Amino acid sequence: MTTVAASLPVLRWAAHRAHLHDDEIAARFPKWLMWLSGDAQPTLKQLENFARLTHTAIGYFFLPEPPVLLLPVPDFRTLRDEILSEPSSGLLDTLYLCQQRQDWYRDYARLHGLSALAFIGSAQVQNTPEAVAQRMRETLGLSAESRRQLPTWTEALRQLIAKAEDVGVMVMASSVVGSNSHRKLDVGEFRGFALADEFAPLIFLNGADSKAAQMFTLAHELAHLWLGASGVSDTQAGHVPEQRTERWCNQVAAELLMPLQELRTAHQPNTPILVEIQRLAREFKVSTLVALRRLFDAGFIDQPVLWQHYHNEQVRLRGLEQRGKGGGDFYRSLGARASKRFARAVVSSALEGQTLFQDAFRMLGVRKTTTFYEAARELGVMA
Numbered sequence: 001m002t003t004v005a006a007s008l009p010v011l012r013w014a015a016h017r018a019h020l021h022d023d024e025i026a027a028r029f030p031k032w033l034m035w036l037s038g039d040a041q042p043t044l045k046q047l048e049n050f051a052r053l054t055h056t057a058i059g060y061f062f063l064p065e066p067p068v069l070l071l072p073v074p075d076f077r078t079l080r081d082e083i084l085s086e087p088s089s090g091l092l093d094t095l096y097l098c099q100q101r102q103d104w105y106r107d108y109a110r111l112h113g114l115s116a117l118a119f120i121g122s123a124q125v126q127n128t129p130e131a132v133a134q135r136m137r138e139t140l141g142l143s144a145e146s147r148r149q150l151p152t153w154t155e156a157l158r159q160l161i162a163k164a165e166d167v168g169v170m171v172m173a174s175s176v177v178g179s180n181s182h183r184k185l186d187v188g189e190f191r192g193f194a195l196a197d198e199f200a201p202l203i204f205l206n207g208a209d210s211k212a213a214q215m216f217t218l219a220h221e222l223a224h225l226w227l228g229a230s231g232v233s234d235t236q237a238g239h240v241p242e243q244r245t246e247r248w249c250n251q252v253a254a255e256l257l258m259p260l261q262e263l264r265t266a267h268q269p270n271t272p273i274l275v276e277i278q279r280l281a282r283e284f285k286v287s288t289l290v291a292l293r294r295l296f297d298a299g300f301i302d303q304p305v306l307w308q309h310y311h312n313e314q315v316r317l318r319g320l321e322q323r324g325k326g327g328g329d330f331y332r333s334l335g336a337r338a339s340k341r342f343a344r345a346v347v348s349s350a351l352e353g354q355t356l357f358q359d360a361f362r363m364l365g366v367r368k369t370t371t372f373y374e375a376a377r378e379l380g381v382m383a
Contacts, residue, residue, distance in 0.1 A: 003041035006061040011035060011050075013066035017089060018054040028053065055089040055183070071095065074231035076246045077190060090177050090185050091232070097178055098195060098204050101342055101363055105170065106200040108345050111354075116198040117168045121228025125248045132226060133255035139167055140222075144262050147285050153211035156285035160218055161336075164203070169225065170339035171218065173205035179337070179365035184208065192217040193232040194224035201225045202339075210320075212287035219253035226252075258284045258294045267300060273309055288313050334375045338364055347372070347381045 015025055026032045029050060034040035042050065051058040060067055071087050072095060119139050123132045137143070140163045150156045161171045177183035187208045195202040203221040205214050220233055227245065234246045258280075266283060268276060273295070280291040292313060296306040334343050343364060350360035350372075357372070366372050376382045 001043050004044050004047055004061075006035070006042055006047055007063055007065070008036060008038065010056075010061050010063055010066050014050070014054040014056040014060070017056070017086070019088075020054065025050075025053075055093065071232060072099065073193065073195065074229070076231045076243055077234045088186065088189055090183055091190055093177050093183075094174075094185065094204065095193065095232075098172060098193075098202055101170070101172070101338070102195050102197060102200045102202045104363060105202075105342055105345060106197060108349060109199040114168075114199065117201065119167070120196055120198045120201055120225055123223075123226040125227065125244055129248065129251035129255050130260075132223070132252050133259070136222060136226060136252070136256055140164065141166075142256070144257070144259055144284065147257075148283050150285060153215065153285050157211050157215050157218070160215065164218070164222060165339065165341045168201065168341070169222070170200065170202045170342045171205065172202065172337060172339045172342070173207045173214070174337045175207035190232050192221050194221040194230055196225050196228045196230045207337075210287070210317075212281065212285070212290075215257060215286060216253055216290055219256045220249045222256070223249040223252040254290060254294055254297070257286050258290060260294065260298050263294050263298055267295070267298070269300065273301065273305070277309070277313070287317075289317070333378065334364060334366070335379055340379060343375065344379045344381055347376045347379060351376065351381065 015022075022032065029035070029042070029046060031040045031042075035042055047061060048058060050056075051061065069087060069092065071092070075087075119135075123135070140160075142160070142163055147156050147159065150159060161173075164171050175185055177185065185206050185208055187206050190206060191209055191213065192203065192205045195204075203218060203225070205217055205221075207214070209217065217233070224231060224233065224245075227249070229245060231245075233249065234243070263280070263284075266280065268279070271279065273292075277288045277291040277295065280286075280294075281288045284291070289310065292301075292306065292309055295301045296303065301309075338346075346355065346360050346363055349355040350357050357369075361367065361372065364372070364375070366375065373382070
């Protein structure tokens with residue numbers, strides 16, 4: 001059987017990038033370790049299967065060294081104060097998919113005479129976070145008080161997504177790449193990103209995150225749109241990013257969700273801090289890390305107390321995440337995964353004969369005609 005001389009450095013790189021261990025790969029490809037040692041080579045069919053397994057373009061395996069793959073938008077993330085330089089295939093493919101959707105919707109908006117959105121790029125980092133957050137509340141029709149009346153974080157997140165969509169922002173959220181349930185997105189790599197555009201602004205949320213964390217990420221990405229700044233973001237609540245843009249967006253997001261003026265009224269100074277941040281988190285529908293950071297911003301606690309409780313709370317939240325308290329069924333519907341605004345536009349365009357059904361299926365991540373028509377009814381496009 002004919003074999004091919006695949007590049008050993010690229011084989012190792014592809015496996016590492018896909019987070020696959022040698023024993024996992026050897027279960028699929030028994031000669032995997034012999035490939036790495038150079039004692040054997042894969043057949044073309046085996047290499048094609050390996051490329052699919054690792055979501056790697058097959059042409060890369062004939063390069064002497066791994067390619068340098070960069071994000072197509074600015075990268076604002078940091079990890080231990082070091083810039084992350086090697087995006088996973090999951091993040092890249094999610095970005096590419098969202099860019100394709102944005103390109104389609106931009107053309108759709110222009111074809112249908114939709115107006116450019118005045119709030120995109122209307123703010124600057126020189127503006128105070130309080131002033132920008134207030135303008136955002138006015139544009140979105142958002143009230144911290146009305147959100148405090150909602151029973152759960154899920155309801156609060158659903159409300160904020162709906163208000164963003166109502167003013168023209170496509171909000172897409174999923175815990176997997178496209179509709180592939182076998183390709184999980186890693187919260188440790190990214191929580192969300194924004195693609196600014198005056199006709200087709202888009203926000204993606206990593207649905208594997210907790211609802212409270214997604215609330216903050218969504219608010220942070222909205223701040224990016226007000227700046228007109230696309231990018232993959234650093235949205236750790238309570239964390240103070242090194243980059244000025246991220247620091248400013250975090251401040252705007254915190255003020256949008258938990259205004260200091262309302263916090264000062266709601267604060268109970270004699271309550272133990274751990275109990276107080278949990279109470280405030282429930283009341284404002286934010287994470288406990290946001291509540292803790294806002295207590296510091298308001299001057300109710302000092303910096304040593306902030307960081308002591310911040311690190312303890314991080315440990316507690318990681319324990320909850322490991323027990324599976326994040327993500328969930330909320331993003332199973334097509335409208336949540338692909339944005340109701342976008343999905344309605346694609347379905348309507350296909351039904352009107354302006355977009356090929358095969359293109360609509362690809363962009364929406366559906367495979368069956370019955371699923372498409374079910375989505376059309378669910379989205380209110382057809383009865």
